[in-house]
Amino acid sequence: DTGVSQDPRHKITKRGQNVTFRCDPISEHNRLYWYRQTLGQGPEFLTYFQNEAQLEKSRLLSDRFSAERPKGSFSTLEIQRTEQGDSAMYLCASSSGGGTARYEQYFGPGTRLTVT
Amino acid sequence: GNSVTQMEGPVTLSEEAFLTINCTYTATGYPSLFWYVQYPGEGLQLLLKATKADDKGSNKGFEATYRKETTSFHLEKGSVQVSDSAVYFCALSSNTGNQFYFGTGTSLTVIP
Numbered sequence: 682d683t684g685v686s687q688d689p690r691h692k693i694t695k696r697g698q699n700v701t702f703r704c705d706p707i708s709e710h711n712r713l714y715w716y717r718q719t720l721g722q723g724p725e726f727l728t729y730f731q732n733e734a735q736l737e738k739s740r741l742l743s744d745r746f747s748a749e750r751p752k753g754s755f756s757t758l759e760i761q762r763t764e765q766g767d768s769a770m771y772l773c774a775s776s777s778g779g780g781t782a783r784y785e786q787y788f789g790p791g792t793r794l795t796v797t
Numbered sequence: 798g799n800s801v802t803q804m805e806g807p808v809t810l811s812e813e814a815f816l817t818i819n820c821t822y823t824a825t826g827y828p829s830l831f832w833y834v835q836y837p838g839e840g841l842q843l844l845l846k847a848t849k850a851d852d853k854g855s856n857k858g859f860e861a862t863y864r865k866e867t868t869s870f871h872l873e874k875g876s877v878q879v880s881d882s883a884v885y886f887c888a889l890s891s892n893t894g895n896q897f898y899f900g901t902g903t904s905l906t907v908i909p
Contacts, residue, residue, distance in 0.1 A: 731895075781829075783894040784894050791840065
């Protein structure tokens with residue numbers, strides 16, 4: 682078990698460019714979450730996948746954001762036409778499906794996005 | 798809607814002092830409640846959880862009791878150590894565990 686991994690760890694991009702982040706959850710976990718965290722704040726829920734199905738999306742997730750989990754394993758989060766307000770840490774977490782274990786999220790190290 | 802309000806920091810304590818970090822919540826239905834910890838330079842880790850009213854979660858000397866009547870989940874530790882210095886986040890989940898809501902975090906510094 683290598684834990685949740687995210688790639689890249691840091692991304693600097695110019696306003697208007699598209700960016701894509703990847704998350705690899707713990708292998709047996711079927712639940713996957715994306716969050717955004719800005720400085721001095723707690724993580725804000727963006728979206729949730731159970732296997733390959735995207736079951737929840739926050740109102741924070743504008744039309745410029747899209748997430749996929751095509752085979753129920755890794756997930757990608759794409760931001761189109763980035764804005765300076767998108768600068769944040771993007772966190773991925775996973776959990777297993779059974780019983781109360783579904784509440785035990787394991788977080789990745791995050792991808793820090795800076796939009797210039 | 799669902800939300801979490803936690804005590805603002807930063808909090809500075811001397812080693813072996815008693816710690817309380819307050820957390821209150823607003824939720825529909827029957828949420829589960831959590832405390833997460835983020836040590837310097839590390840990712841978020843689950844510290845403890847309680848999935849129903851009156852449950853007490855505990856781990857590493859930390860405790861929190863799910864109080865439905867006061868909608869609270871305060872974090873306590875009887876004697877803090879320097880190694881407890883971290884940012885602590887209170888969180889709740891929706892009934893299904895499909896959405897989670899975090900507080901803004903409380904930074905704790907323990908000095909020798």
